[in-house]
Every structure is written in C-alpha cells, then in structure tokens.
Amino acid sequence: MSTPATVLVLVDHTPAGALRAPAEELCTAARAVAAAGSVEGVWVATDPDDRPGDAVLAALGALGVARVHRVTAVGADPRTSAVVAQALAELHAELHAERPARAVLLASSFENKEAAARLAVRTGAGVVTDADDLALEDGTVVTGKTVLAGTWTTRCAVRTPLAVVTLKANAVPAAPADVATEPEVLERAVEADATARAVTLVDRVERDTSGRPDLASAHVVVVGGRGTEGDFSAVEELADVLGGAVGATRVATDEGWIGHDAQIGQTGVTISPRLYIGAGVSGAVHHRGGMQASGTVIAVNNDPDAPIFEIADLGIVGDLFTVLPQAAAELRARREG
C-alpha cells in the first residue's frame, strides 16, 4: 500500500469559467496517485470575476476534489507561466508541510509545459511531458508515454519525491469518485517574484472557438489537407455530424485556408482522439507525429500510394468531395431514421 499523499491539479478553464475537458481526466488520474490522500485543484483567476461557479464546483466535487485554491496575482499577469509556477510552488511547499505532496498534474499544452519546467527547477521535481498513462507503483509515480511519432511505447518512473506530469487529453477516461465531495474554495494571493515580473504580457487575444469542441481534447477530429484545395466545407460538415473538431495540415494553415491553431503535427497541436479522419492528407511524418496515437484512423485520399494509408484502420481511395458528403448524409439519415 502506498501512503496517502497530496496531488495538485491545475484546473484549466475558459475565460468564461467553464472547465476544459482534460481537467476531469486529470482529477481522475490524480485520485489514483493520491492513494486516498487529497486532490487539490488550482484555479488561476485571470480577472477578478474569474472564479469557479457552482456548476464547476459540483463537477469537481463529483471527481473527488477536496479543495480548490483560487489564485490571484499581485505585480504580474496571472496568465504568464511564471506566475502559475510560482503559485504551484508556493502551494506545494505549504501543503507538503501538512501531508507529503506527490505530484502536480497539468494538461499537456505548450503553456503548461512552461509552468512544468519552472516548477521542476524550483522544487527539484522530475518532469514527464505528454504522458498518456499514470500509475502509482510502490509509492513511485510511473507514467506511460508514446514517443517517436507514435511508433514506440515507454514507461517512465519519476525518481524524485515530487513528480510533475503533463497529461495528454483523451488518455485517461474521466470517472467520478466513489464518494463525491463539496470542495471548499481557498483564496490565495501570489506576490509576483522577480522571475514573474521579468516578463510583461503586452497583450493576449483569446480566439473564438467556432462552437466546435476544443481541438486538443476532442473525441473526434476531422482533418483537411492540401486535397481540400481550400474548400473545407465537406470537412466541416462531417465534423459537425460527428460532433467533432476540425483540424488541418500545415499546408492548409500556411495557405491561410484555416487558422494556424488548427494545425496538427509535430509543430502544431498533438492530438489523440478516439477517431481521426484525414481527408486530402498525405500523411507526412511531421503530421503523423501529432496524430499517430489516435484511436481509430480513417483516411480518404485519391492516391492509393499515400503514406497515410499505412497507418489507417480504414482507407478509402477516392475523392474527398464525394466521399465525405456521402458519409455525412448517411450518418444524418441514420440518426433521423
């Protein structure tokens, strides 16, 4: 039996105060690592009105979160990674005095990796990024991770008393706790240190979300490449029928057919949805690096030799402009019929 410990979870949320999907998965993973200890949420408030509402607290309670620490910052913008890291480091030190703190979990994103790096230097913790599994083995945090463009699986132990782990979305299915809690909200004002003050956030423009699910955590992603020739309507139609997100290759984003934030791949967003559908996508290695860990892969391409077919569970050699609309119509008819 492992001793009960504290696990901190950074609760990512939208500017409107809604939980981002991986928060639920993180809390689920955190319970396993806490071993009947305490899961503590950390809510970094981006403005004075930004606080966890009743619905959010109920959701976190169902996931077994004991307390939520609402962080505000003095002297620096709370949306910078240095402030987030400082808050996590201060909370870690304080909570650790009550009960050993074993892990800090964050959703895998570029921003959170910055906070993770800072936390590693400040607390002496080992960091694992992009984990897709998390377990406690004899008191040690052990992570699973798919690497080298989805072609290798690794298991990696963290040797330090504290583990900092960024967890990929869709890796650990969210599940409610056996016993729901009523999380208490604790206010914490962070006085920005020299590192936090060194960087000025001149401006930050949130992008509107098109009403579709978040690309990084969506269960279904339909991706368009050069083969769309800039016409994403068939891709969007199928994504909407499936309740999925729309992604793109770098060619499509470079051409300006769709926003840069839709780019999937090694230099874009890494996704591992239950279902990936690529249309007019050749399957270049840079692209595969960002999607090869997906559950089921379907490819529609008019070239039978396209490399993406090598990693597709179902490959359809055909024109995306006829195949996609037909699939969407079939699915719609099924739903209505």
Next chain:
Amino acid sequence: MSRARTPPVAGGAGGSLAPVRIVVCVKHVPDIQGERSLGEDGRVVRDGGDGTLNELDENAVEAALALVEARAQEGDEVVALTVGPDDAVEAVRRALQMGAHRAVHVLDDAVAGADAVGTAQVLAAAVRRLGEEAPVDLVVTGMAGLDGLTSLLPTLLGELLGVAALPLASHLEVEGGTVTVRRDLDHATETLRAALPAVVSVTDAANDPRYPGFKQIMAARKAPVTVLSLDDLGLDPALTGAAGARTQVLLARPRPPRQDRVLVQDTGDGGARLAAFLVERGLV
C-alpha cells in the same frame, strides 16, 4: 549571463553600440524520415549514422543570424552550442555552414542518459562560461527537439540562468535592450516582452532558414569547434547524465502496427462504407 550595460542590443543602424552576442542551441537528432528506435536503456539510438541537425533548430540559427545581420555592426557574434555525443558536432557544423561565427560542443560521457533538466544544466553552464568571456545578450533555441519533443529546454534555461524565458516566438523583435515576441498558443495569441538578457525559442513559422552554398559548406568544414567537458564548465556531474536524471525509462518497446487495416477503392459507395465502419466500431 547577467550584465550591466545599456542597451545591450539595439535595432536600426548608426550609433556606436556594444557588440551583441547570441548563443543558439542546436541539437543533433536521428533523421525523422528514417527508422528511429530506442535501446534497451530507453535511450534514443544515436549511432545510426543518419543523424541531422534538428530541423527546427535551423529556424533558431536563422533567427539569430537575421538579428545580427539587421544590425550590421562589427564584432557581433552568433555562437552555436550543442550538447551530445561525438556525432553531435554535425549540428554545430551545420550552424557554421549557415553563418554562425563560432561553435561549441559539450562532449562528456557523464552527460549520457540526461533528462531534460540534466541537459538544461549543461547548456546553462555552457552559456555561463561563454558569458564569462563576454556578455551574452540572448539565447535562441528551437521550439522542440524532434526526438524528445518535450519543449522544456527554453524555459528550463531561463529559470536556471535567472533570466526571462519567452518561448514559441513566431515573430521576434529586439530593440533598445528589450525583446518582444508574438506567439500563437492553443487558445490565444500573445505578445510578451522582457529586458535582455533573455532566452527565446522560435517556431518554424518564424522564418525560412537559408540554405548554405558550396563555399559556406567548405569553409565550415575547416572552422574550429571548441570542445568542452563538464570539468571545463565546472559543472558537478551529479547534476546531469544518468546519475542526475530525475526520470528513468523502465521500458521501451515498438508499438505493433495497426492490425486488420482495410483499404477500399471508392466505387460510388465510399462514403456509405465510411459511415458503416463508424457504426460497426461504435464510433457514432
């Protein structure tokens, strides 16, 4: 790396400005177009002979060179820095071909098996050492190593050196002793600013790396590369390598290829087959 001088870097022409020094970190990685593998110890096999400069670091070199060229000042310097085994020298050679003025290769068996923090310790020690010769104004890295892909290095370096870290610049400006970057994140676009010295990483959208010509390639072949050990850097080997690693790979194995793959030619019912497949697999 710290300095008391105003302003260390300024844009535009004219004026007698102090020379600028930029350190650009370049990593040698296995070619991503080739077969890549992990060894028994969970480390990337790096002796396959088909290693290259991490292509994202070409953007870092380009960014550093462009900053210096825009100033057109005598005495400015771009130093390429790599940490890695013998073959890693190819990464700094490539940077020299592109136009870097100097190359430093930290080569020491004690670095083998380092994790991200352990690698950052070595890079930070090397930057500090370079800073003792003459102040370093800016450290530029790529957005990720295409093997490790942690993207931790730039922020780790900033923390260890005690200077601002501004990762993921798709646009980079240095003017009057401050650096400003624009960056695209998952949900937002940001502009960050900090005083120099600082660490930045640049994305592949930041620029189009130059392609060295025959003359540059030949010249780089003869250019000296400074080789430094941990001892030279005064770094305690316990802080890096397998000894200092805070993470330990327990197991590494290739993933089996996807089973039961189906490839069909669309003969008019391709979309219907796609829909049926989703229903069959319980994906709708």
